[in-house]
Amino acid sequence: MPLSEYEQRVLEQMERALESDDPRLATTLQRSRRRSPLRFVLAGIGVVLGLLLLVVGVATQQTWLGVVGFALMFAGVATAFAAPRSRGPQGTVRPDGSVAPHGHTSAPHRPAKAKSSGGFMNRLEERWDKRRQQDR
Template sequence: MPLSEYEQRVLEQMERALTSDDPRLANTLQSSGRRSPLRYVLVGLGVVVGLLLLVLGAATSRTWLGVIGFVLMFAGVAFAFASPRKRETGPAGVVNPDGTVRPGKGSAPGKRRGGGGYAGLITRLEERWDRRRHQDGR
C-alpha cells in the first residue's frame, strides 16, 4: 500500500532532521554494504587452508601446525565479518530545509574531527554536550 502525501512529507522531514542532526549516521545508513567477491574468495581460501593445516597438525602431532591453522581460520572468519574500511572525511555540513547543504562549523574535507579512539570519542561527546547546552540557552 503506497504512502499518502502527508506520510511522504513527514518521512522527508524526518530524513532531513536526521541528516542535519547526525550527518555521519545518515551517511552510514545510506551507504550500501556491498563487498567485493574477491573478499569472499580470500576468506574461503583462508578457511579451507586453515582447516587443512589444523587437520594435518592433529594427524602428525605437530601442535604448532594446528595452531597456525586455527589462527588462519579465525582470521579468515574475522575478515569476512569485518566491515571494509572507508575514507572518512567527516560530515559534509548541515542540510537546510530546502535540501541544500551548507558547510558545517569546522568541517574541513579530508580531516576528521576529534581524532580516533577513546580520546576522539570523548572529544566528540563533549562537543555535542556543549552544543546542546548552548542551544538550550543554559
C-alpha cells in the same frame, strides 16, 4: 504493503531532521558499501586451508600446526564478515556536509546549540505529537 502518503511524508521529515541534526551519521547510513567477490574467495581459501592445517596438526599431534590452522581459519572468517574500508574522503565532517582533512584548523566556527531538556528522541516525539494534532 506500501506506505501511505502520510507515512511517506513523516518518514521524509524524519530523514531531513536526521540530516540536519547529525550529517555525519546520515552520510554514513546513506553510503552503500559493496563487498568485493575477491574478498570472499580469499576468505574461503583461508578457511579451507586453515581447516586442512588444523586437521593435519591434530592427526600428526603437532599442536603448533593446529594453532596456525585455527588462526588462519579465524582470520578468513573475520575477513569475510569485516566491514569494507571506506574509500571516500577522510577527515572531519563539517555541519554543511563537506569534509575537512584531519587536523585542518580552518573549520568554520559553529555557535553552541542550546541543549533541549529531553534530547533527540524527545524532540522527535514532540514533533510527532504536533503533526498528529495538526492533522486532526
